[in-house]
Amino acid sequence: MNTSTPSQEFWSAVKDISPLALGVAIYGLAFGLLAAQAAMSELQIGVMGTIVFAGASQILAVERLVAGAGAMTAVVAAIAINLRMLLVTASIRDVYKDRPWWQLIIGAHMTTDENWALMLSARAKGRSVGYWYLVGGGACLFVTWVVSTVCGVMFANAIPDPKALGMDFAFTAAFIAIARSLWRGKPDLLPWLVSIGTVAIALLSGMLDSSWSLILGGCMGALIAGLLPHE
Amino acid sequence: MSDTWVVILVLAAATFSIRMGGVLLGQKLPTTGPWARALNALPGCLIVSLVSVLLLSGGPNEWIAGSVALAVAWFSRNLPLTMLAGIAVIFFLRR
Structure with missing residues (x-):
């Protein structure tokens, strides 16, 4: 240590x-x-x-x-x-x-x-x-x-x-x-894809500006990680 | 008091409240179960979202430079080297 x-x-x-x-x-x-x-x-x-x-x-x-x-x-x-x-x-x-x-x-x-x-x-x-x-x-x-x-x-x-x-x-x-450097492998894949997808939809559809797209993307990815059964 | 000073003071108070609010919120949330898993995954998800916003707000030049930076980062895991590669590519593409 x-x-x-x-x-x-x-x-x-x-x-x-x-x-x-x-x-x-x-x-x-x-x-x-x-x-x-x-x-x-x-x-x-x-x-x-x-x-x-x-x-x-x-x-x-x-x-x-x-x-x-x-x-x-x-x-x-x-x-x-x-x-x-x-x-x-x-x-x-x-x-x-x-x-x-x-x-x-x-x-x-x-x-x-x-x-x-x-x-x-x-x-x-x-x-x-x-x-x-x-x-x-x-x-x-x-x-x-x-x-x-x-x-x-x-x-x-x-x-x-x-x-x-x-x-x-x-x-x-x-x-x-x-x-x-934060990539830990497979458990990160789905949450990260959800974050990227959420940002892309929110931003490209014009529904949200960049500040809110970023917040929503981060929360959606974390939400999926919280809901997935893991370990 | 001028508009400028009002903006400075209100923005400072709000920004500190937001930062401190997160510190206190983090101490209050449970340390096991779904909340803990969500909070553990939050930093990576926020950074990936931030990169997505930055790249989607740009055009083909930014996408190419972003791809090069990702390739350099993937194999080197080196921060200054990735920054240099990204800046060099975008500088070249914009000329």
Whole structure:
């Protein structure tokens, strides 16, 4: 049994997440550019990154503001994108089990798609990582996000477009790699196919937008896994 | 107070409530039986759903790059290598 100290776990997560942090930094710079168009100050962007810390929802909210939608519309759209985080934090309950309240608050706030998925991937490869690995990855992304978004506002006229660099695909590729490492074989086949099928139907039929298709797809796959008799 | 500050504060409060809500919900659900099996399967299903949304929102370029990334991931199980392969293919296809 390889047990590691909280500090070792924290820093190994920082190292493992660095390719993803690079992608986050490029998005942070580009988001700063958008925020400058919304006439947001460095202070506002810094505070937003610190207390919201959910990139996709921040980008959507500010994009709506720039498009002239009201504050209400911007907030509702951004919250809809973040509803999946309820499932994300619920799905790693052992990480938060029996932790003091201040660690729950930090752990909850530091959970993002990237460090959550990376921790699961490390576990699937047989490493015994948990809370401090999650928080280490989260802290690295947190610093990267806040610094890069503030820099994006400050140097708004010297920022490359992530899409032109192909960086928008960095996260798609990362999640494909992480899905691969989570694959446990045959028991996953039916739930995963149900998830993919649900997303395809919901999205392509135009019944649901991408935020809700994602949530429904995740829930339907998990539901099938729960109902299947297994072990 | 300006619209921007309202958006920031309301979004921050809602996002934290969602994250903390999941933490508390996870502690409340049963640890055996169908609920536990569903919760164990949830991460994989969510990630597969996320990849499906991302690829279906794109076009043929994204599908080709996604297939290459999947092939690299399948055989290498390596995160940075899969990211590099995906970015390189999409960059080449979009030129």
